[in-house]
Amino acid sequence: MTTLTTTADPLLRPYEGRTLRLPNRIAMAPMTRGRTDDRTGTPDALTAAYYAQRAGAGLIVSEGLWVGPAAKGGPGIPGIATDEQTAAWRGVTSAVHAAGGRIYAQLWHVGRMTHPVTLPGSREPLAPSPVPITGEEIYTSQGRLPHVTPREMTTAEVEEAVAQFTAAARNAVRAGFDGVEVHGANGYLVQQFLAENTNRRGDRYGGSVEGRTRFAREVVHAVAAEVGPERVGLRISPGNPENEIREEDPASTYRPLLEALDPLGLAYLHVIERGSYPALADLRPRWSGTLIANYNGAAPTRREQAAPLLESGTADLFSFGRLFIANPDLPERFASGAPLAEPRWDLVYGGGAEGYIDYPRA
Numbered sequence: 001m002t003t004l005t006t007t008a009d010p011l012l013r014p015y016e017g018r019t020l021r022l023p024n025r026i027a028m029a030p031m032t033r034g035r036t037d038d039r040t041g042t043p044d045a046l047t048a049a050y051y052a053q054r055a056g057a058g059l060i061v062s063e064g065l066w067v068g069p070a071a072k073g074g075p076g077i078p079g080i081a082t083d084e085q086t087a088a089w090r091g092v093t094s095a096v097h098a099a100g101g102r103i104y105a106q107l108w109h110v111g112r113m114t115h116p117v118t119l120p121g122s123r124e125p126l127a128p129s130p131v132p133i134t135g136e137e138i139y140t141s142q143g144r145l146p147h148v149t150p151r152e153m154t155t156a157e158v159e160e161a162v163a164q165f166t167a168a169a170r171n172a173v174r175a176g177f178d179g180v181e182v183h184g185a186n187g188y189l190v191q192q193f194l195a196e197n198t199n200r201r202g203d204r205y206g207g208s209v210e211g212r213t214r215f216a217r218e219v220v221h222a223v224a225a226e227v228g229p230e231r232v233g234l235r236i237s238p239g240n241p242e243n244e245i246r247e248e249d250p251a252s253t254y255r256p257l258l259e260a261l262d263p264l265g266l267a268y269l270h271v272i273e274r275g276s277y278p279a280l281a282d283l284r285p286r287w288s289g290t291l292i293a294n295y296n297g298a299a300p301t302r303r304e305q306a307a308p309l310l311e312s313g314t315a316d317l318f319s320f321g322r323l324f325i326a327n328p329d330l331p332e333r334f335a336s337g338a339p340l341a342e343p344r345w346d347l348v349y350g351g352g353a354e355g356y357i358d359y360p361r362a
Contacts, residue, residue: 010310011303012335015058015317017290019230019267022058022102022317025310026331027270027292029321030061030106030181030235034076034349035356038141041066041079042088048095049357053328055101058317059292061181061233061270062092064108064188065172068164070126071189073110074118075141076350080105081164086171093176104179104233104267105172107165107223111189112150112198113243115140125150126157128193128215129200133244139349158205161189162218169223169232179231182220185272187243190216191236194253197246213257224264234261235270237296239277250277258286265289270319272296284314292317303334329361338362 015022033050036043051060065080066072072079079085089105096103112127117140119125127150137144153161169180184190192198193215199206205214216234224232236257238250247253258269268290273279280293293315295301306318324330325348326341333340339362347355 009303009334010307011318012331015290017268017316018265020059020290024056024058024331025317026058026334027317027319028054028057028060028324028330029294029319030063030183031321031325032063032074032077032349033356034074035351036076036078038075040084041072041077041082042085043078043092044088045091046353046357047078048092051092051103052095052099052101053357054324054330055096055099056329056331057101057324058331060096060101060103061235061319062103062105062177064106064183065168067107067109067168068161069120070114070123071109071164072118072120073108073114073188074139080107080168080171080175086175089172089175089177093178097176102178104181105168105175105177106181106183106235107168107172108183109161109165109189111192112147113138113188115145115148117142117145124148126153126161127151127189128153128198128206131198131200135244152201155203155205158215162215162222165219166222166226169227173227173231179233179267180223180227181233181235181270182223183235184216184219185235185237185270186240187245190219191240191245194257195245195247197244209253209256213253213260216257217260220261220264220266224266229264229266232264232266233268233270233292234266235272236279237272237274238279238283239275240272240296241275242296250279251282254279254283255286258283262286262288268292268317270294271315280309280314290316292319294319294321326359327362328359333362336362
């Protein structure tokens with residue numbers, strides 16, 4: 001890995017926060033690639049090579065790893081719920097560390113964003129409330145299928161999900177990850193609890209803002225207690241309409257959520273801005289720790305969009321997703337001015353080495 005020495009570009013400057021010490025301010029965003037053993041949810045040597053190639057990022061956040069049997073969202077998606085999975089991820093983290101990188105595991109429960117075809121034993125998808133997605137189909141091993149209506153989680157099942165996140169965090173640290181990121185964004189289970197249209201519960205996990213944020217707060221508190229807050233990040237996407245999420249007034253939900261979590265001293269907050277709510281500008285003053293920014297637009301975010309956020313102090317780091325697919329040496333390309341390669345979009349999900357680890361360095 002080439003050492004970057006330029007400091008003219010804010011993205012290439014070293015970062016030193018309360019808990020993170022990074023050689024640059026470029027994070028690799030979590031991206032599902034669907035290339036692990038679908039029977040076991042375990043990564044292999046291809047996965048290790050893929051992440052090690054991208055170890056020049058200041059911080060890598062892994063693809064989402066399912067935390068329990070009902071948490072898996074599609075074929076080829078890995079987990080961090082079993083001893084076998086934990087052992088397999090040690091090969092990945094060792095490869096990243098040998099290449100000089102740092103990697104966090106993203107902990108993921110998809111909630112209603114799955115299908116009985118995908119889940120073990122053809123079980124029903126679980127969600128805060130029995131609200132189905134109606135406007136699109138979901139990808140499965142049998143092709144695209146209509147969404148099914150999820151089953152409302154019992155209070156005991158909600159508590160079990162908190163315990164699954166906690167156990168997965170423990171497994172991730174055992175596997176050699178430097179920390180974990182709780183996935184609270186993109187319309188998956190945590191955000192399904194936060195959003196009014198997907199959470200119609202009448203118990204302590206629904207109704208008021210305090211009720212709708214309870215699951216997120218309990219997950220983060222439990223994970224932080226298990227592995228230490230300095231090893232825990234949280235990803236959110238306030239106002240993001242993805243996967244048929246509708247948040248009526250994001251500020252009224254996320255401001256109190258951050259007020260409750262900021263005192264923990266987490267490793268970072270990872271904010272995706274998409275939609276009309278100016279999440280980064282509104283939430284930055286309410287978060288005293290490290291903030292990673294991300295734009296989720298129709299086209300991949302370019303460095304020219306990211307750098308001003310760092311210069312203004314709106315964010316401390318910026319995460320790039322799609323640019324890392326075809327540019328494993330992205331920070332070096334930024335430093336040298338080398339052109340960026342374009343991904344082969346038909347090879348992004350599933351398959352083998354082609355379109356995964358065969359993109360050359362500049």
